[in-house]
Amino acid sequence: MDYKETLNLPATDFPMRGNLPQREPEIMQRWTELELDRKLSEPNQEKPNFTLHDGPPYANGNIHIGHALNKILKDIVIKSKRMQGYYAPYVPGWDCHGLPIELKVDQKLGKKKREMTKAEVRRECRTYAKEWVDIQSDEFRRLGIFGDWQHPYLTMTADYEAATARELARFAEREGLYKGRKPIHWCSSCVTALAEAEVEYEDHTSPSIFVKFPYQDELPAGFDELAGKPLSFVIWTTTPWTIPANLAVCLHPELLYVAIDTGAELLVMAEGLHAQVLAELNITDFKIAKTFQADVFDKKECRHPLYDRASLLVLGDYVTLEAGTGCVHTAPGHGHDDYLTGLRYGLEIYNPVDDYGRYREDLEFFGKEKVPAVNPQVSAKLAEVGALLGEDKISHSYPHCWRCKKPIIFRATEQWFISMEANQLRQKALEHINDVQWIPHWGRDRIYNMIENRPDWCISRQRSWGVPITVFYCGKCDEALADGKIMHHVADLFEETGSDIWYEKEAKELLPDGTVCPSCGHDDFRKEMDILDVWFDSGVSHAAVVEKREQLKTPADLYLEGSDQHRGWFHSSLLASVGTRDAAPYRAVLTHGFVLDEKGRPMSKSVGNVIAPEKVIKQYGAEILRLWVATQDYRNDTRVGDAILKQVSEAYRRIRNTARYILGNIHDFDPATQTVADKDLLEIDRWALSRLEELVNRVLKSYDSYDFHVLYHAVHNFCSVDMSAFYLDVLKDRLYTSPTESLERRSAQTAMYRILEALTRMMAPVLSFTAEEIWGFMPGEREESIHLAEFPSFEDSLIDNALEEKYERILAVRSDVAKVLELARAEKIIGHSLDARVELAADGDLADLLKQESAQLASLLIVSQVEVTDSLANATTGENLPELKIRVSKADGEKCSRCWNYATTVGEHDDHPEICHRCLQAIA
RNA sequence: GGGCUAGUAGCUCAGCUGGCUAGAGCACACGACUGAUAAUCGUGAGGUCGAAGGUUCAAGUCCUUCCUGGCCCA
Numbered sequence: 001m002d003y004k005e006t007l008n009l010p011a012t013d014f015p016m017r018g019n020l021p022q023r024e025p026e027i028m029q030r031w032t033e034l035e036l037d038r039k040l041s042e043p044n045q046e047k048p049n050f051t052l053h054d055g056p057p058y059a060n061g062n063i064h065i066g067h068a069l070n071k072i073l074k075d076i077v078i079k080s081k082r083m084q085g086y087y088a089p090y091v092p093g094w095d096c097h098g099l100p101i102e103l104k105v106d107q108k109l110g111k112k113k114r115e116m117t118k119a120e121v122r123r124e125c126r127t128y129a130k131e132w133v134d135i136q137s138d139e140f141r142r143l144g145i146f147g148d149w150q151h152p153y154l155t156m157t158a159d160y161e162a163a164t165a166r167e168l169a170r171f172a173e174r175e176g177l178y179k180g181r182k183p184i185h186w187c188s189s190c191v192t193a194l195a196e197a198e199v200e201y202e203d204h205t206s207p208s209i210f211v212k213f214p215y216q217d218e219l220p221a222g223f224d225e226l227a228g229k230p231l232s233f234v235i236w237t238t239t240p241w242t243i244p245a246n247l248a249v250c251l252h253p254e255l256l257y258v259a260i261d262t263g264a265e266l267l268v269m270a271e272g273l274h275a276q277v278l279a280e281l282n283i284t285d286f287k288i289a290k291t292f293q294a295d296v297f298d299k300k301e302c303r304h305p306l307y308d309r310a311s312l313l314v315l316g317d318y319v320t321l322e323a324g325t326g327c328v329h330t331a332p333g334h335g336h337d338d339y340l341t342g343l344r345y346g347l348e349i350y351n352p353v354d355d356y357g358r359y360r361e362d363l364e365f366f367g368k369e370k371v372p373a374v375n376p377q378v379s380a381k382l383a384e385v386g387a388l389l390g391e392d393k394i395s396h397s398y399p400h401c402w403r404c405k406k407p408i409i410f411r412a413t414e415q416w417f418i419s420m421e422a423n424q425l426r427q428k429a430l431e432h433i434n435d436v437q438w439i440p441h442w443g444r445d446r447i448y449n450m451i452e453n454r455p456d457w458c459i460s461r462q463r464s465w466g467v468p469i470t471v472f473y474c475g476k477c478d479e480a481l482a483d484g485k486i487m488h489h490v491a492d493l494f495e496e497t498g499s500d501i502w503y504e505k506e507a508k509e510l511l512p513d514g515t516v517c518p519s520c521g522h523d524d525f526r527k528e529m530d531i532l533d534v535w536f537d538s539g540v541s542h543a544a545v546v547e548k549r550e551q552l553k554t555p556a557d558l559y560l561e562g563s564d565q566h567r568g569w570f571h572s573s574l575l576a577s578v579g580t581r582d583a584a585p586y587r588a589v590l591t592h593g594f595v596l597d598e599k600g601r602p603m604s605k606s607v608g609n610v611i612a613p614e615k616v617i618k619q620y621g622a623e624i625l626r627l628w629v630a631t632q633d634y635r636n637d638t639r640v641g642d643a644i645l646k647q648v649s650e651a652y653r654r655i656r657n658t659a660r661y662i663l664g665n666i667h668d669f670d671p672a673t674q675t676v677a678d679k680d681l682l683e684i685d686r687w688a689l690s691r692l693e694e695l696v697n698r699v700l701k702s703y704d705s706y707d708f709h710v711l712y713h714a715v716h717n718f719c720s721v722d723m724s725a726f727y728l729d730v731l732k733d734r735l736y737t738s739p740t741e742s743l744e745r746r747s748a749q750t751a752m753y754r755i756l757e758a759l760t761r762m763m764a765p766v767l768s769f770t771a772e773e774i775w776g777f778m779p780g781e782r783e784e785s786i787h788l789a790e791f792p793s794f795e796d797s798l799i800d801n802a803l804e805e806k807y808e809r810i811l812a813v814r815s816d817v818a819k820v821l822e823l824a825r826a827e828k829i830i831g832h833s834l835d836a837r838v839e840l841a842a843d844g845d846l847a848d849l850l851k852q853e854s855a856q857l858a859s860l861l862i863v864s865q866v867e868v869t870d871s872l873a874n875a876t877t878g879e880n881l882p883e884l885k886i887r888v889s890k891a892d893g894e895k896c897s898r899c900w901n902y903a904t905t906v907g908e909h910d911d912h913p914e915i916c917h918r919c920l921q922a923i924a
Numbered sequence: 925g926g927g928c929u930a931g932u933a934g935c936u937c938a939g940c941u942g943g944c945u946a947g948a949g950c951a952c953a954c955g956a957c958u959g960a961u962a963a964u965c966g967u968g969a970g971g972u973c974g975a976a977g978g979u980u981c982a983a984g985u986c987c988u989u990c991c992u993g994g995c996c997c998a
Contacts, residue, residue: 009959016963318998320925337998446928450996453927566928567996593929593994600931600993631936636929637994639936647935647950653963654950661960713937717949729965736959822967825956832957833965862965900959 003898003915006923007736008745010664014777018656018770020621027769028141034785040082040089041148043551047087052077053546053556053586054147055569056093056155056538059132060100063139065595065603065640066562068613072629073592073708074560075145079765080703083791089551090147092140093541096129096156098534102465104128118464119503125465126156139613143622144768146787153545155537162495163544164467164537168459169491170580173484176422181349181412182458183332183339185399188357188371189406193413193462204398204407206238207375210281210325210389211382212267213249213302213311220296226259226289231266233302233313234277236324238394239334240378241371244363247347248312248330248338249302251294252319255326261289267389270319270326277325281390299345305387307364314345333412343455351412371409416460416469416530418579426451429578437588439706440635447566447574457575459533466531467494468502472510474517475524486512502527539572542585556586563591590706592634598641611640623769624648630712630766651716652770655763658719659774661728662756665735669749671780676743676750678798684860685751686800687807688727691718692755693798699762700794708766715763723755726811730860737899739922753779758792809849809881810860813840816878817861817886823876824888834900837865837891841872843883864891864902898923 031037052074057067074090081088105124106113113121137149153160171177184193212232219226233249251257256271262283269277271291278286294315301310318337319328332342333351342349352363353371361367365381366374382388399408420426429451438444460469470490472481489512493501502510507525516523546552555577561569570589577585596602597609604610616625628648632638678686695718702711731748738744757778764771764786775786783789817840821833830836838861840850850857850868857866871885878884891902896916903916912920 004959007959012960016960318925440929442928446996449927453997563928563995596994598935602994633937636931643935643951650950651936657960657963661964664960709937713949720949724960725965728960732959818966822955825966830956 001912001914003919003923006898006919008668008738008740009736010661011667012660012664012777014660014663014774016657016660018621018623018652020623020769021618023773024142024144024617024622024769027772028144030772031146031785031787036785036787037146037149039788040146041091041151041551043089044087047085049551049553050078050081050086050088050558051546051553051556052081052088052090052558052560053541053552054091054093055559055561055565056095056153056541057136058098058100059094059096059129059136059154060104061132063136063613065611065613065616067136067140068143068625069592069595069629069634069638070560070562071140071145072143072626073634075143075147075768076626076630076708076765077558077560077590077706078146079768079787080791082787083761083765083789084700084703085790087551090145091151091153091545091549091552092137092145092147092149093153093545094129094133094136094155095534095538096126096133096154097466097531097537099461099463099465101125101129102463105465117503119500122465122500122503129154129156142617143613144626146768148551153541155534155541155544156498158495158498159548160537160544161467161499162491163548164532164540165470165491165494165499166488167540167543167576167580168467168470168532168536169484169487171418172482172487174423174580176419176425176579177482178417178419178422179414179480179482180417180456181333181351182415182417183334183336183349183351183410183412184415184462185408186355186357186411186413187406187408188355200400200405201397202400203395204400205393205395206372206398207240207379208236208238208392208394209240209379209382210277210391211235211237211243211305211329212387212389213305213327214387215268215300216303216310217300217313220300223290223292223296226266229261229264229266231259231268233268233327234325234389235327235329236277237329238396239372240375240382242331242334243329243378243382244306244359244366245331245333245350245352246304246311246329247332247350248314248341248345250314250316250319250328250330250337250341251297252317252326253295253298253315254293255319255321256291257294257326258291259289260286262286268327270321272321273324273326280392305382305385312345312347314341316341334410336410339412340455349412353409353411357409372407413462415458416471418457418459418575420454420456423579425575425579428582429574432574432578432582432584436584436586439588439590443563443566443589443591446563447570450567450571451574457533457572459536460530461533462529463531464503466534467499467537469528469530469532470502471528472507472525473528474520474522475526476522477517477520479517479519480528481515481517481525486515535568535572536576538569539576542573542577543580546585555584558588558590559586560590560592563593565591593637596637596639598639598643600637600639609641616645620645620649621769623767624652626766626768627652627712630708633709651712652767654724655716655719655767656770658723658728659756659759659770661724662752663774663777665731666749666753666756666779668740669746669753669779671750671753674746674749675753676747680743680747681750682744682747683803684727684730684807684856685747687803688722688751689754689798690800690804691722691727692758693795696758696762696792697794697799700791703765703791711762712766715759719759726814728752730862733859733862733899733901737919737922760786761789761791764789806849809846810853810857812880813846813850813878813884814861816880816884817863817888819879820876820886820888821863829888829890832900833862834864834902835891835895836863837867837889837902838863839867839869839872839875839887839889841869841875841885842881846881846883864893 078088078090105128215231257268258271258274260267297313298315300313304311330338330341332338332347332349352360357371359366359369379391433448470487490510507527546554546556573585698714699711734744735748760771760774771786824830842850854868872887875885875887893902893904894906895902896906896919897914898919905917907913
């Protein structure tokens with residue numbers, strides 16, 4: 001007789017292999033049919049609201065693995081919050097304005113662009129951005145990200161642009177907006193400002209000159225020995241044309257300087273550079289008159305070598321000994337450091353160069369001359385007045401225009417700024433930083449230091465694809481009209497048609513009727529043609545999105561982005577919100593690190609180590625990418641590569657197979673009618689549920705603290721160690737051989753059902769596809785999607801510590817026995833563990849435990865017989881438990897052909913000579 | 925150069941306020957099973973906790989310096 005027919009073996013259609021690349025789209029189809037995105041986005045007043053506000057990715061290009069990490073993390077947060085009973089809507093957004101898109105469109109249009117109006121070019125940009133929004137939207141959804149994909153926010157829609165303009169108006173109303181000057185890259189040939197991305201660096205030969213700046217102030221105390229001879233500070237520059245704009249000479253506050261006595265005069269330069277400089281200047285006959293620290297010269301005056309004005313001595317940390325003299329020529333209108341130094345010392349941001357690269361007409365000696373062609377004349381003039389110490393040529397890397405390939409210059413231009421000091425913006429922002437929970441905590445220091453030291457926020461860009469700065473200029477007196485009320489009026493116009501109207505209508509059509517210039521009374525205006533920095537666009541999303549959408553709560557509970565956003569979005573959002581609302585836009589900020597390759601290097605096309613999400617999805621499935629996110633401690637940098645993904649797939653397989661095995665064993669279980677009450681459960685089943693409850697506790701806490709990798713390891717270990725290697729293995733005998741309706745079988749099924757049910761719920765935020773798949777195979781009544789269900793609640797009462805301690809000891813015995821079984825296996829005494837008979841002896845407590853548990857030990861050890869005795873000769877001593885003695889031999893009796901246990905009762909019955917007594921009863 | 929940050933077995937992670945031979949899973953090697961089978965079970969081998977100093981009865985855990993990475997600035 002074939003006794004296999006009498007067994008209850010696992011049976012399920014749940015496939016062992018995930019086949020994720022094919023199956024995931026099918027599951028997504030089901031989600032679409034269930035309208036999950038809509039159901040989960042619908043406003044809900046009954047549940048507490050949890051608002052995670054999405055930081056908008058830039059709408060250009062396919063998503064990369066960093067986007068995937070970011071969105072999956074957000075999705076895990078959203079789903080876990082929802083499963084904890086919150087209403088947690090997710091409104092995805094995109095950053096649509098800005099230079100990269102404008103440049104791409106430029107490229108696409110080519111020469112055609114010259115015949116197009118700004119408004120037409122902007123329409124092209126809009127179309128381009130929308131295309132990428134749609135592509136990225138599909139890519140994100142393919143990752144299993146849930147959200148209101150039908151109603152995302154885009155920074156280029158009319159309502160958003162109107163909101164942006166309003167926030168700018170608010171700054172204007174509070175007098176936080178002002179016009180100032182700042183040096184930017186400028187191409188005099190193209191007559192245009194250039195962004196950093198449009199600048200190419202190439203080798204270029206420049207003049208190299210040393211110039212004396214005569215000291216004209218009183219000597220500091222203790223410098224008497226320098227009196228009597230002319231004293232000069234020596235600077236070095238490769239841009240003689242900026243000398244006319246010089247306003248200062250910068251020294252390092254801590255480096256040592258020397259005064260060199262050449263006989264006729266005294267020259268000051270850094271101590272660490274003097275030998276080199278004097279050699280270049282061919283000065284051989286000198287002595288060091290004095291060595292000193294330069295800070296005593298702070299704010300003393302030199303005289304400009306050409307003009308009748310002072311050049312201030314100032315201090316700056318950025319002065320180095322790499323080149324030059326350690327005394328740095330400073331023209332605040334022509335250099336970045338110079339500019340910042342100028343701001344610190346209250347110097348004019350002076351720029352005598354016009355849009356075409358010509359000196360202003362009134363500049364003495366060089367009026368109307370073109371820079372940098374004027375260089376030789378400047379040198380000659382310096383020589384003429386005796387200020388030129390030396391002249392040479394140098395080849396170095398120099399910025400060039402990417403379009404016309406000509407060298408560019410750095411020159412101060414008129415720009416719009418948000419003041420960090422007006423309304424104490426800086427001070428308030430720093431205070432509000434402390435109201436926010438920064439995760440990890442060091443995010444606080446990071447952003448604090450940045451806000452503390454940053455200059456005023458330059459918000460203007462000389463471009464067209466963006467929100468216009470809604471300011472007018474008087475056509476007569478050129479006074480800027482940055483009036484809050486008028487700016488709100490323009491914002492109202494944007495609300496209807498978008499900001500394109502700025503480019504389509506005349507100033508007077510945009511202004512309220514009867515507007516006149518407050519300073520001259522004139523009524524003819526022109527529009528500002530600069531646009532806003534895109535960081536301002538995204539920085540006001542709290543106003544444009546969170547405050548406006550009824551599903552969202554303000555301030556948002558969480559912003560979650562990469563740690564680069566301390567400088568980016570967290571930063572601009574904080575300033576935009578504090579500047580207009582005196583409050584931070586977020587309660588908590590969570591950051592993740594960057595995705596590196598397997599060796600820890602940043603990914604780049606040139607290195608060829610880029611891992612595209614698309615490829616991972618094709619090869620492994622989006623689920624593996626999601627699980628990968630959960631394996632990593634994302635607060636630090638994370639790594640990804642083939643080996644790591646393979647490892648994640650293996651972990652996935654383990655979890656999937658655990659679920660499959662349980663499904664196979666509960667296929668005939670009806671939870672509504674066959675559940676065994678807690679008090680009637682077998683002991684080991686209660687143990688399993690106790691372990692489960694500890695897992696539930698751990699997992700819920702991990703979701704709460706966003707420690708997803710902790711929960712991943714906990715779940716994986718539970719599946720591998722508690723379930724697969726012990727509980728489910730031990731259960732096999734009972735499940736397969738016990739009568740279908742027996743308490744033994746139903747008790748095991750009750751436990752397994754509850755375990756899988758809880759496990760599935762807990763994994764759903766991470767393994768969103770697989771959890772749904774399992775959910776569909778579970779017996780019993782349930783929500784139509786796992787994503788409409790909630791987490792299991794933690795029941796402290798289900799944890800039985802005494803029981804767990806007992807099983808911990810039994811597991812230690814089991815581990816020691818396994819080692820001895822392995823020895824017996826090596827000696828060919830046994831093959832399968834059921835071939836074995838185990839004798840045990842122990843001292844003290846352990847002896848009591850073994851005797852007490854002797855009846856179920858064979859089952860727990862998965863051997864045919866266990867005998868507990870008081871002492872054992874020729875036995876092996878336990879490694880975990882030195883008080884334990886173990887002896888293994890071939891089991892007594894014959895192997896039962898039904899349950900495969902050895903028993904002396906096999907052969908006792910004439911009708912069923914091949915099976916044991918226990919099986920005989922089971923099939924009776 | 926500055927701000928922030930990381931460095932524990934091949935990989936992913938534990939290791940709380942310093943205290944038992946530094947743990948887990950995976951991968952690897954070897955073996956078992958063939959009633960979880962493109963699965964499952966067992967055993968084993970892997971770490972001078974980035975390096976060097978120091979504090980302490982005691983340091984992966986505290987301090988100093990250095991090395992190698994990452995992000996953001998310059």
